[in-house]
Each structure stands twice: as structure tokens, then as C-alpha cells.
Amino acid sequence: METMEVTLHLPPEFKKGHIDKNYNNDIMSNRILPFIILAIISCSCDKHSNVIPDYGRKITINGIISTDSLLNVNIGKSAYIDDISGSAHNSLVDLDSVEVKVYLNGTVTDSLRHVAGYNYDVWKLFNPGNYRSAKLLPEPGHNFRITAKAKNLPDAEVTATIPEVVQIIKIDTTTIILPPGTYISNSTGVKCDIAFTDPALESNYYLLNIWEITSGKYFTSNNELEFTCADPVVEETLSNGRKNQGIAFSDKLINGEKYKLSLIINREAIGIYTTENFQRISFRLYSINEDFFDYIRLLNLCSKNFGNPLFEPVMLISNVKGGYGMLFGAAISSYNITVSN
């Protein structure tokens, strides 16, 4: 094979730094350049405006229809996202003059009445509804349809079914010294083992919380009791930012099994609202559906991600047609124990 080397010489006008003054189009280019730059600058100077569209308000229906109390729901109104007025926030949780009808298994059964002077507490896990039935006690298997009509707002309706109840079989308690780093060092706690049997051949979801029922001379009050739970079945913790008020879990690790769920109540937290010697503690195991469980999970994610621009916002689910909110059915099994102060 023959090998040769060829150097291609550059024409003299291409030498470094040389500009061909007669290059075609340059005269035209020099004329149009200032116009192009001016056009660009004028297009870039305007100010922007971002206004979120307002699609109008809607009725909100929230709450839990449970087997341990007369049917009640919370009905409010949504607010425009940029509305930071106080009145807007009152109507968010308490909208009066709403016509609310309840259909049980497809038949009109009751109308709910608004509770005057309703007081909503943001620190409570569950608030009793501002629209209540005087007679209707939900039972497992009941299917409710609730419709709401209010002036100047679109009609809203929601359906909820009460699941089958899963009973707490028994609760064993043991007094323990709390481990370091939990509450105050060397304080005592009550370890509770809650036994129940998960129904086989179906997916089940649970929520558990604990109430301290104080019976004073002149009043009776119920307060959610804080507890800690490191049980492996627990998937979500329900906290209001001050204290843990509940746990939620599914049966994916315990399907069809008899299971003992362990949790610890801080002994110091019991009885702080009373001078009585004995305190009644009520454990409530809520049987809930998958949507409610997902809702709890999404609310927790929403709380965790809020205000961080690096996260995509959490889109919460709603089961209210024509409005917003989530109404769930829950079958509750309660188990009470008495603890001395």
C-alpha cells in the first residue's frame, strides 16, 4: 500500500484575524443587527403575572361514621386558595343552613340537624360532626348516602359503608421502666398487649387510638391519650404535631392470624386531668377500609412534604361528588381498663 501525506493550504484571506470587508450580506447584516437586538429587548422587558384561577366554592363533607355514636358528619365550605380572611376559615369547618339527608341502604332515613355553637378543635384527632342525627346508630354492613344542599353552592353527596367489626379479645398490661430517651429517664410506663384476630381471606385495615375517660363530680371528659408503638405491623402514626394520637396498620403481615399488638403508655401522662384515684382507659380498634388507610398515609406525606419546593405536592383523594372531603365508615371495638393514679 502506498502512503502519502497531503497538506491543504489555507487561502490567504483566511489568515488569523483577517476580516473580509466585502463579504456578501455583511452590509445587510450590520443594518439588521440593531433591529434584532431592539426587538429582543422589548420582548423581554414585560412583567409577568401569575394568578391562580378561581373555580368557585364547594361543600365539604368530612368525618367518620362509626358504630359507637349516632351518625354525625362535619359539613363546611372550601375557600379560595389565596383567601386568608378569618371568616373564610370559620366556614371551612362549620357551614350552617345546609339541607342534609341520609339514605340508609338506598332509602331516605333521616335529616341531619346543625349543632348551634359548634366548636371545632384543631388539636383533636376526630371532631364530632356539626350535623348530627338524633336517632341513627350505624351498624356493620350499613351503607349510607348523604346528600347536602346549600344556597349558592353546588350539591354534594357521599357514600360510606360500615365494615365488619374486629373485636379486641383481651389486653394484658405490665408496668415497665421506660428505656432511656423515651419521655423522662427512669419514668414508668404501661406496656399493653392488645389481642385480636384478623379475618382471613380478605384485606383488612385498622386504626387504633386510646382515650382517657375522666368522670369528675361535675363533668365527664374524653381525651386522646398519647402512646408509643414500635410494633412491626404499624405503618402510619397519627400525630397532630404535639403528640401521637393513633396508629394505622393493615393485615399484610398478620393476615388471618391471632395477633398481639404491643404499645406503651407513659404512666406520667395518665390522670393529669383529674384528682380521682382511678382512671378509665378505653382502647378503640377501628376497622376501616383501604381508602381511609390510603387517606391517612397521604395526609402524613402531605404533612411531611408541605412547604418544600423539592417535593411534588401530595394530591389527596376525595370521595365527595360535587364537593370535597372524605367520609368513612368505621366499626369500632372498645376495651376498657382501669389504672390507678
Add this chain to the structure above:
Amino acid sequence: MTTEKLYYLNRTIIPLFFILISYPSYSQCHSVSGFVEDSYTGEKLAGAFVYDYTEKNIIQTNDFGFFRIMTNSDVSVQASYMGIKSELLRFHLFGDTLLKFKIKQVIGLHEVQISSEMANNRFGAILGYGRLPVKQLLLMPALGEADIVKSVQNQPGIKGGLEGSTGMFVRGGSSGENLFLLDDVPLYNVSHLYGFFSTFNSSVVKDVKLYKGCFPARYGGRVSSVIDVRSIDGNQEELKGELSIGIISSHFMAEGPTSNHKTTFVVSGRRSYFDLYSGIFDKLTLLGLNFPGYSFYDFNTRIAHAISPKDKIYLNFYTGRDKIYDRISNIYTANNQATYSEMTEEKSGWGNITGSVRWNHLTDNLLFINTTISGTGYNYNVSENYRSLQNDSLAGEQLSRSYTAEYSSNVTDILLKSDFEYSFSNFHKINFGLGSTLHIFNPGKNSYNSNSTTTGQITETSMNSIKIQSNEPYLYFDDEFKAGEKIIIRSGLRISSFITSRQTEINPEPRISANFKILPALSLKAGYSRMFQYMHLLSNSGLSMPTDFWIPALKPVYPEKSDQVNVGLACQLTENADISIEAYKKYLTNTTDFKNGYSVFSTSENWYDRVTQGKGEAGGVEISLKKSGKILSFDVNYTLSKATRIYDDLNNGREFPFRYDRLHDLNISLYYKISEKWNISTLWVYGTGYPVTVPVEKYSPSINIVSGIQHNLIYYYPSQNNFRLSDYKRLDVGIHYSIWRKKTEHNISLDVFNALNRKNPVNMYYIQNISLKYVYLFPFMPSLTYTIKFNTL
């Protein structure tokens, strides 16, 4: 197979195949092959044209500057590169001949492509392909310093993502669907400083090729684009150097030959100095604030050795790393007898390291072989150390407590491949090859240990996500067939596979395209390509964050697939201006994203529980107008596009706009040579605002666990990406001053990013007590860079 079928195969298909591969070869032909080089540096010139006037044929050099033409005994050839065309060369050919063309490139002058070269470029180029002129890109205004990736973002069909970042979203694809190759070695993370600089040090980049449409079969592993970056071999003639000093970072480069001129080297490095600033600010206790230290560096080296005229080996090494660290310490004293001190130190680092050995060999029968063995790795780690010490002199007690928490993730690849290139004739060329990549994924490792003299407790915990190994072998062939002077047909097939201990996937990836010259200056093109991707990048909103991590497509996560069809027209308007119009439609299957509310920071769940898969569609029209002149040059790139996603688990199963969907995208870059020493460049960018997810209403929740949110409210988002930010507009200006001395060249660049100080919102969200919060990034940002080049010719 039946006897009839075999007979049919023998009698028809096989003879037809040989006829096709040989047509229209000439029995009396000899070959003229060789390399096109820069005469000053000896650099092989990829993409140069060699004109064979005898056979009326034009050949383009490959990535290593190699060409081969078949011609008759009387040869009439000419080489051309970026507008520099030589005198015609005539000689008599007695046998196969090896040539070495040396072209004297213009230095310091803006590159001009001559019309015939432009026309050939336009006709011969496949759809969705662009070879980017590196020198021209480096003259465009930039934030901090000229950046190859940011220049690629200005090409039609490519969205830049977050302002100022190196994120790339090509034709509706996600940021993890782009294959970045540095000298044939993939890079997993191409960003420094959270994406505001790319890992490519522009002073050592020779060639950048971009594929976004019809992909040659030699490329695979990503579904949206290939950015193939080649670095310089090193000057064969003399020692040269470059030093550049900027406000944010500085870099150096040295290149030269050894004494025998057979071996060349390139060494370059770059370092930022935020950490020096923050150290000074900390010492001055400026504003009473704590300034974390931040730095990044990268280092490239390359050695090229010519064993013979037909054999050359290359050794490449690259490493780059970002580091951020913060230390807070406090000492408390009580009644002059007890002291309590505590110190918290946080460190985070991420980076790539690659190395490769490459061998180019030209066989006696002129088969060009490129064999590469390489390794690449990306790792990210974050750690926190805490130490406290309590001294009580009165009680004679000393109590201490400490803990260390660490998280790391990494991915490592080992690659082996061989590529072959052979021309049957001037009209028929094939490329084929095979290779395999061994991936080792470690998506996350947590460790925690603590020690306390108060409790006497020592805790050590370590949690590893499962380390996963997989193999990605492939083989391919690419066939290029010219049916006369007016038609080019390219077809290819890549057989890719993904093998782990749990599963084996084998997928064919057909590619086909055709170019048809309607008129001498007008050509019509069409093509189709299918690509598979066996790994997914989990990223937050497409930001280039170091926490992004790669996961393999292990069931129940499936490989991503793209099917893309392209149609286009290329037209030469004048001697030095041309326009191209391309339309595309792309279907993405198994796009991967986080489930509602999950992110890279949701470390409590396994990665496969956090992701969901869906489908994507993208379509658009891209128009590119280019005019090159010695005084004024400009590029106008416009894209009209739409990109959507649909997931069962997101947006209630409804279709929604892709996060980086943009209906209109226009950018105009201008280069104007004021005088021999002064030039000015501008870049104007306009784009429809990106979609973001914003709430339109708020209401109370069913249960009060939304702590931290204003009044325990939850927000209603009607759909994902439901709101468009205002249109994006930005003007960048760069003024460059150059002077030449006997042995040096001095350049001073003043670049202004966002010269009109327009506030372009990049996101919006809600925070407590302040309802709507817009996120803006870069206001008016000037930067000054001084560069000195030694031994400039």
C-alpha cells in the same frame, strides 16, 4: 424449516443480499483511505468531508477522522473541514493508498461552513442529529463559564429544565433518558454545583454529537437522546497550555507530544472556590450567619499513542467530585466550673470516576476496528457527626456523647465493546459491533453508630439495600446504502438484553431512515427507531440533585421503551444559510416516576415501593434556521411541542402534561464580530411557562394530622401540573476581547446572564402564613473570565 423454504432462501434471499451489499461496487477500483488531521495540532478531525470528483462522491470522516473511498486509477480528491477547502488534488492510483490530510484550521476566526458542505451536511445527516460546533458554542454567553451541555439545551426539541441547570429533557423525555458519553464511556451524573455546571471541561472537548431522533444502532441504553462527547487527543507538534480564571472557578489545560511525536497527552483540571469565600465569610462572622463550604473539581487526562499508521491506542481517565460540608460548634460555661461543648459536622459528596483503554486498528482489508474496555462509577454519600463533651471540674465528671450517621448510594459499570466499520463501496457501508456492560447497583446504604458515657450504651446499626448486579450485552449492525445520488437508506438492528440472577430480557431495537434529495438544495427525510432502557433515574421533579439514584429495571419495574417516528425537510436557502424542519411523534412505555407524595428522600420505603410506571407521549415540530457569516452569524431554533404522561397511580389515572412540557420554545443566538479584537454574542430564550401543580382551593381534613400546615388545612389540586407559570424570557450577553502576542493569546470575557434582570419563576408553592410563594433563581448575573493560551500559533 421446510425444504421448500430453504430452497427459496438459497435461491432468492441470499443472492439478493449479496447483490445489495455489492451494488454498485466496481471491480477495478482501489481504495483511498486515511485520516484528516489538523495541521497545527495533529488532531484527527471527525466529521470532515472528503470529495472524490472522479466518482462524484462525498465521504465524511468517522469519530477518529478516518475515511475510505473507492475510486478509479485517476484520482481527484479534496478535503474540507468547517469551510476550509483545499486545492484540488490529482494523482494516478496504482493500488490501495493511505492518505493523511492535514488541514490548517483558522484560529481565532469564527467558523464558516461553505455552501456545498452545508448542503451535504443537510442531505446526508440523519433526522434528529446535530454535530455542534464547539468553538462557536464556547463563544456564547454563559453563567460562569461556557458549558457544552447548556449549549446543547439551545438546540430545538431540547428543554433545559430548571433555569441555569444542566438538566436536559429531550423531545418529552425525562432527564434520566439521556446517554452522555465521554470518549465512549457513559457518565451517570453530568452536573456540578447542583446542575449549574456540567462535568465536561470545555477546554478539552473536540466534538459534540447530538442524537434525538433516528438513532444509529450502535447507540443504546437510553430512550431519548445520545450526547456523544469526544475529547482532544493532544497536540502532536508542540507543547501548549491554557489557564482560565473566573469568579466561580478556574481551569487549566496542557497538551503536547513526547519526543518521538508518536505519543500525545492532554491534562486538564478545574476547581471552584466557593469554599474559600465561605471560609472568609465565616471568619468575618458576616451577618452572623453560618456559611457551608462547597467545592467541586474535575480532572481529565488522556494519552494517545500511535503504534503504527494503522494502530493507535488511547488511555483516558476522568474524575470529578462535588463536596459540601458544614461544621457548627458551640461552647457553654456555667459558673466557671462546668463547660459543655458540642460540635455537629455534616458532609456530603458525589462524583464520577471513569477510565478507559481504547484501541483503533485498521486491518489490511481496511476494516476499521475500535475496541474499548472501560469502567465508570458514580457515588453519593452524606454523613453527620455529632460530639458533645461535658466537663464539671467541681464534681470531677466528664461525660461525652457522640453519633455518626451515614448514607451512601452508588452505581458502577464495567464495559467491553468492539465496533467495526467497513465500506463495500462508495455507496454501501456497514457498522457492526458487540459489547456488554456489567452494572453493579447499590441504591442505598444506611449506617448509624452512637456512643454515650452517660448511659454506657454503644449502638451500631447498618442497613443495606440489596446490591444488584446485572449484565447488559448487545450486538448491532448499521447499514448505509446510497441508491444513486438522491437516496440514502439507513437500516439497523440492535439486539439488547438485560440479564440478572432473577430475569433475562432480550429485545430487538429496529432503526430505519431514508433521505431523499428532491431538489439540489432540498431533501426529504423520514425514519423510525425503537430504543430500550434497562435502568431508571429516580429524581425529584427532574432537578439534577446528587440524591438522584439509578435503579435497575427489575420486576415489578419494567424496562422503558420508546418508539419514535420522524419526518423532516432540509433546505439550503442561500450560500451560507439553511433551514430544517422536523416533525416527530414519540411513544414512551414504562416511564417511571414516584408515586403520589413519595420522593428520593422517602428512605423508609424500598425504592420499588416508591415508584410507579406509566406511559408518555410527545410530539412536535422543530424548525432550525442557521446563517453563518464572517461578521454576523445567527441560529434561530423554534420548537412547537406537547408532552404528556399517564399513570394509573397518579392524577386519578388521567393524562397530565409532562413537568417540562412547553408549547413554544424559541431561542435566537447571535454572534457579531465588531473588530479583530472585539466580538459580541447574545442569546435570547423564550419559552411557554412550565406546568406546575398548584392548589386552587383549601378545606378542612377528616382527621387532624396535617400538622405544620396553616390552620390544619389541606389543599385541593384539581390535577397534576394544572397551572402554567408565566412565559420564560431571558437575554444573555457576552463580550469578548482577544489579543495575540508572539507566543500567547489573551481572552477576556464579560458574560451577563439574564441581562434584563427578568424574574422568571421556576416553581411556586405555599408556605405557612404567606400564601403563594414563587421560586426565582437567577437575577442579573455578570461574570468575568480571563484566559491565557500559551504557544498559540
